[in-house]
Amino acid sequence: MTNATAPLRIAIMGEGRMGSLIRSTAEGVRTEAGTAAFEVVAQIGFDLSAADSAPAADVLIDFSNVVTLPAVANYVRRVGCALVSGTTGYTDEQMDELRSLSQVAPVLHSGNYSLGIAALRHATTLAARELAGFDVEIVETHHNQKVDAPSGTAKLLLDAVVDAEAAEGRGEYHPVYGREGMVGKRDPREVGMHSLRGGTVAGVHTVSFFGADEEVSLTHRATSRQIFVNGALAAARKMAGREPGMYGFDEVMFG
Template identity: 60%
Template sequence: MTDTNANASGSAISVVLVGGGRMGALIASTMEAQGGFDIMGVYDENNIDELDAAAPAADLAVDFSNKAALPHVCAYVRRSGCALVSGTTGYTADEIGELRALGDASAVIHSANYSLGVAVLRRLAAQAARALADFDIEIVETHHNQKADAPSGTANILLSAVDPAGEKSVTYGREGMVGARPAREIGMHSLRGGTVAGTHDVHFFGPDEEVCLTHRATSRQIFVNGAVACARRIAGAKPGFYTFDELMFGEG
């Protein structure tokens, strides 16, 4: 794969943006500021149907919208053959499977979080879970009061990191006489309020000690920077379904 500011012809990377919200606006302004991109259109709930047949073919689609747009995004990628950077969260396993299937003919990346710091947190959490195998694990995520899905996609990434085989039960909050905490349980808690861009804590509780790993985002720009960096790389990549680590670090 390549890491350039242009497509194979040497011109700017043509882009369609799916999602006209705050993330979409930040991605557009960042691409325009950095250069090397040509934004051909923005599609949201007001004109999403146009993706199916009317939208111009671009080198790349960038989707930070709502899961309801997935059929339109998939139709556009299949029609145009473009690469796809997807940051939409809340997908089911079957919907992730639809994105994976696009990788048979196009270069596709889906990540719930495009922050370099979160990528490091995931690795540290996985290492801690192996070293502290008998400790109790609790994951706490905090976001602004407009976030629609819970738990966050990043929290689910961290859950997979500490329990890759899915062997433990997950409790989403607790209420009432729940009794003693089972040993093989992971607690997942979602806080919502204000304008918090995103905070994630992974707690490991052992006898007489606690380890807590934290990532705190102070603005959405960190996610935008990672998404735009991925956009440059995937525009020149071979077909396939890529992870953030594969695309950014050359490893799984």
Template identity: 65%
Template sequence: MLRIAIMGAGRMGSLIRATAEAARDGAGGARFQVVAQVGYDPAEAARAEAADVLLDFSNASCLDAALAYARSARCAVVEGTTGYTEGQMEQLRALGRELPVVWSGNYSVGVAALRHLVAQAARELPGFDVEIVECHHAAKADAPSGTARMLLDEVTAARDGAVRPVYGRSGMCGARDAAEVGVHAVRGGTVAGVHTVMLLGDDEEVTLAHRAASRQIFVNGALEAAQRLAGRPAGFYTFDELMFS
């Protein structure tokens, strides 16, 4: 049985807990034991019981508390919080030199496949313009989404870095240049997540999209990542490495 702690008591954190507590192995035994769930109080994290894996789906402001807990418990970390600065990401990479850590802006296997398809299309259609549009629920705090940033990274790598991200457009912005990649955020309602990548050429268009019907797909992927990460040597892993290697 894998002992897990959850950082974050919002919708994702609550769903992770409910799913983990209901999960059973082939013999009918519990797959997980939730030893702690904490919200935004660093003192609460400091008092929490040690786990094998910490799943952090909280807020960028909670990173220090998550790092302190991981170092105290000497546990693996499944990091799913988005909106981190580059400095905060470097803190996570530094933690990976001590402990096994995985960070992803999206724990859906379908989104992982979408990233691979986007990279292939961007390479094989070099003359096509690329636009990325993401839509999320009204309460989402960061924009663009972590997934949209990951998709942008795939396009950037496929185009050898010769891209210029443009985050929305307004006014007399002039004609689009060939290096632009538009990244657009839409917010409203209770949308779990929709990501669309359009590759627009002369007289033809390729559209790749992923639609999440609920947050359950992200929870399932995060718990699977936790099982695969536990017991690994220290390192800063990708979701792809855990799921497909």
């Protein structure tokens, strides 16, 4: 267990835009008593071997890249800390590695750390349940430096639709990633997934439900990465000292 009066010791994987923003934000957070809420004990950049000797933290925060997973796993196993991961684009095999890691450490993995996105997921589930027979399309937009598509958040929204339809006994729904050529009549059980890339867009996600003569669209717009940083740091405080296991963002923040 961590000392409630001492700063939470965090390590950060990555020195890019997210890693730098996590650090600058963490270093500025103060408790009600005016003391530092976090102590950044390590930040690991391109030299992943630095993780082998980095000081122990209570929580490792990782918003970097899929290639860092071995270094992330080795660090967590070595120091026995919790992991808060916002890295997206993992393969099935890499997700299996995260789940294996959760056997020895508390692991939180989420494609989005925004409270607004959490609300959008709930609203998407409700709409999918109530709007039987409506066609569903998901569109996500991000900056031109994002390397994976669709976004992790779009996949979370897809899961919300698929799970809701299954719970209502309407059969299996499946994603279709973009359309080109003579694709034929739309399958009523497909969910269109579309990714737009350009400029400096922090993130826009829209779930649209198309029925006969009416349309319902739910949209979340992120104007900066700060919302994800704030959510990750809040989650880090709740993950420290937990029992090993795989956790979800909603479970940690609202459970």
